[in-house]
Amino acid sequence: MLAPHLPMLQVVVPLLMAPFVVLLRPRGLAWAAATMASLMAFAIAIVLALSVVGDATLTYRVGGWMAPYGIELRVDAFGALLLLVITGASSMALLGGQRSLERALPPTREPYYFSAWLLALTGFVGIAVSADAFNIFVFMEVSSLASYVLIAGGPDRRALSAVFKYLIMGTVGATFYLVGIGLVYMMTGTLNLADMAGRIEAVADTRPMIVAAGFITVGLALKAAIFPLHIWLPNAYAYAPHVTTAFLAACATKVALYVLLRFDFLILQQHLSGHAFQFAGYLMPLAVLGILVGSGVAMFERDLKRLLAFSSVAQIGYMLLGASLVSVSGLHAAILHMFNHALAKGGLFLAVAAFAAVTSGWRLEQIGGIARTMPWTFAAFVVCGLSLIGVPGTAGFLSKWYLVTAALEHGALGIALVCVILLSSLMAVAYVWRMVESACFAPDFDAETDADSTPNRDFAAFSHLLPTILWIVALANLYFGLANALPLELAKSAARTLLGGLP
Amino acid sequence: MDILGLYHYWVFAVLLMTGFYAIVAKPNLIKKLIGLSLFQSAVFLCYITFGKLAGGTAPIVGKGAELFSSPLPQVLILTAIVVSISTTALGLALVLRIKEAYGSIEEDEIQEQDAP
Amino acid sequence: MSTITxxxxxxxxxLLMITTMAIVRTRNLFVAVMLMGIASLLIAASFFLLDAADVALTEAAVGAGISTVLFLGALALTSERExxxxxxxxxxxxxxxIVALIVIYATFDQPPLGSPSAPVQAHLxxxxxxxxxxxxxxxxxxxxxxxxxRGYDTLGEVIVVFTAGVGVLFLLGTGASASAAGAPLSEDNAxxxxxxxxxxxxxxLIPFILLLGFYVQFHGEYSPGGGFQAGAIVAASIILYSLLEGEQRALLVIPQGVLLAMMVGGVLLYGAVGVAGLVLGGNFLDYSVxxxxxxxxxxxxxxxxxxxIGITVAGVLISIFHAFASRGAA
Amino acid sequence: MNIAIDIASWVLLTLGGVNLLIGGIGVLRMPDFYTRMHAASLTDSMGAILVILGIMLQAGLSLATVKLGAILAFLLLTSPTAANALAVSALLAGMKPRTGDAVQRTNHEADA
Structure with missing residues (x-):
């Protein structure tokens, strides 16, 4: 009986749990409720993913109203893959992060934090399932406001200034998007994405449409932290509570990228003449610059979390590069990389959360000798790191392989792109090695000699759940590197849908 | 008449960019939030303008009127206004915390303090 | 729209453009906030002329009312000069x-104001x-x-408001501890x-403002108004009360726990109506069943x-006000 | 009869408009805070009251008139109160009314 309602329940479950969580005062209860809701959402996402394999699309009419008049939900392969990433990241981070969060948050604030977590989850899944341009805006704001709260929970005061910057840039991005869909709505009279795609042809080359395409792309690029607009990201990720970072790094920017790709390919691409060229022409250089600059900065960054954040900027570049090839194989690689990168980066940040339970900080010299203190956690960290580099046998390898194959279809340009990918992979080797080096070979960090850190060997704060979860993620990195039928199939079908118009 | 009919959109463009200027050029955090609200108000104006129908009335049926301006942009903007005030409230709360933590609400002074 | 209108x-x-320029130019933030109120009223008046009575009411209540109060609260705790x-x-x-020129350039292909053949008018x-x-x-x-x-969008809107409430309480605390409910009322804070x-x-005036709030709430199906505007008006009356009588008395009238229950209760009521539609055999938020x-x-x-909506909005706005005000007292 | 009402209403509206204008000029031209408040009170009292009365005559016996009446009552209560609050807080903040030769000085401040 519930099966047809699953796309809706995906949103409703975390949405209705969020207000409940605010009321749960005793310690740990809010966490338990949030985790339960998140796991339920994860289960729903798995069912949805299994039911859309093979180019199926699920739709749902909210309130029973037909599509262009009411709001429609639509889950296709792309959405289902993203739902897996979002709910999976949220569940893993919550399961593993209980102790870490308990330490970071005063008890009176805990219920608000977990409520905000569920609201962020609601926002992300709300965007992923929505097929209505304005509805996407609303849920984008839900997710953004909640993410600001999650990041502001960081212990350092720099979290506050980082969040403020994020708030300003995020709101500007969302408002640009709102201007863009406003102009499209003005010219087509509709907000439903499918209806929009059908009606846009008549007004394809009018000036408002071109300006609208610009506003939408820039607005979403801000949210997705595409290269020159990424400046909010490193600090926001670095000063957030570790578990927040693990969650947001795995899905926040990808959701914006998802909307960008859907808008550009399903609606603008096929109907505006020359738009395919513009999309590739503007975004490919940005993608390449993002890859090189992100990896380059990461090589010299001394703060572990900032290093990983800059590496995220580079990885978003990969996804964008795949998309800017405007071919099925390129999109396929980009979408697959969304999934794989979430696995790798989520795992890495979770490992940082585990390290932080025993170290005094997360600058590279402060994690010195961590490999001896926590060998298992460190091993999982290395596996995720290898996946980030793209070593064969890990999930990260596959998406890079597909990306290289897709690039090679483009002749000389493709070869240049492959060189960029190889160069950046070498850079990734360098920065992953720097982390490994300081963790294995650097002398144990002596907190007493360091002025601005407090000695902190608080093993009590370190639960056994976190390494377990970490290893599940690390093994997933290996598993999806070998037998990755589901994400591969979903990504392929998503790429076909994006390039083939709406089914 | 046609030019007059576009005036609303020009005001939208000017307002949008005035707000945006305050966001990017002013170092004061409260001023940035003020700019942000202006920036969003401009978008509201744009939506409401294209919902207007010549000779129409407010979309409340049953007063004998037959032509109505479009209700949909109004609904969207009602939602957007609420989103805007929510963002402002959260932003101001952040500003208060920043003031307590840094003793300043000027962006450059905060950056100086953050620099290692 | 007649030529005169x-x-x-x-x-x-x-006037609105001049006001916004002045807002951006002035170095005195207090002046800027006051001008923001004027700009909001000008926008609200323009909305009214453009047949958007509901939006005008909301813009007036939010832009000139709530947002001014919040900005002033923040200014009192920071500094007035930029x-x-x-x-x-x-x-x-x-x-x-350049961007302004691009947007203006785009307007020349747009359907002019009020055109009946514009897609917005013709399609939905x-x-x-x-x-x-x-x-x-x-x-x-x-x-x-x-x-x-589009009830689902509105559910999202309520969630946004709720998120803002949760966020402000997370950042600033509830304020209940600062003003120590139960402590004797001090003269300073009266x-x-x-x-x-x-x-x-x-x-x-307070009873009349409340009355207006309830009118706007329950008459929203017939005339401009609805839950959001009503919530804002009711919140304004409570905020007025606490400005007159002091934080503590206002918290005695509506304690923090009740405010929190309002925030949560409104969202849950909305959600419950949606789920009821689902349980009774329709889709989520299908009221016809x-x-x-x-x-x-x-x-x-x-x-x-x-x-x-009304309950949540009132609860969130009052909570946010208390959170801001208690920061000043602490 | 209709013409009489029309004429009366327009007379009221015009007078109200004139009062508003004078009040506006006064706010700009008066030398200090308290005299400006005095000028501003003109817009609140005579200006607004006359305009609303004029519109009430236009609206005739309808719901709109009742609403206008409510607005009028509200205005009569709030604007003197607001003026009082403003003046008291100015006084508490230490702002002294300017008298005599001080006028010259305030003119400079007003320009700055």
């Missing part, structure tokens, strides 16, 4: 000018007006679209004790969710 609207918009910048940001000015609008008559049978089409046809006349008059007569069901659903 059009000219008047153009006049208002010109430091002068080191140099004129020519780069920003350039970018801004007739259906909404027809269906509101047939399927929902309430006069205010805006309420029908807001609460039923509101406007130097201001006898405003205090007496304010007490006189709530009653044997689908039209009645729609009306019930709209009534209930509007109440939910």
């Amino acid at each position: 059009l000219l008047f609207s153009i006049f208002l918009l010109t 430091r002068s910048p080191s140099s004129l940001p020519l780069l920003s000015l350039g970018i801004v000018a 609008t007739p259906w909404y007006i027809e269906s509101t008559r047939e399927l929902i049978d309430i006069p205010n089409v805006v309420t029908a679209v807001l609460a039923s046809f 509101g406007l004790r130097h201001y006898l006349i405003p205090r007496i008059l304010g007490r006189l 709530l009653d044997s007569d689908p039209v009645k069901g729609q009306q019930w659903g709209i009534l209930l969710i509007e109440i939910g």
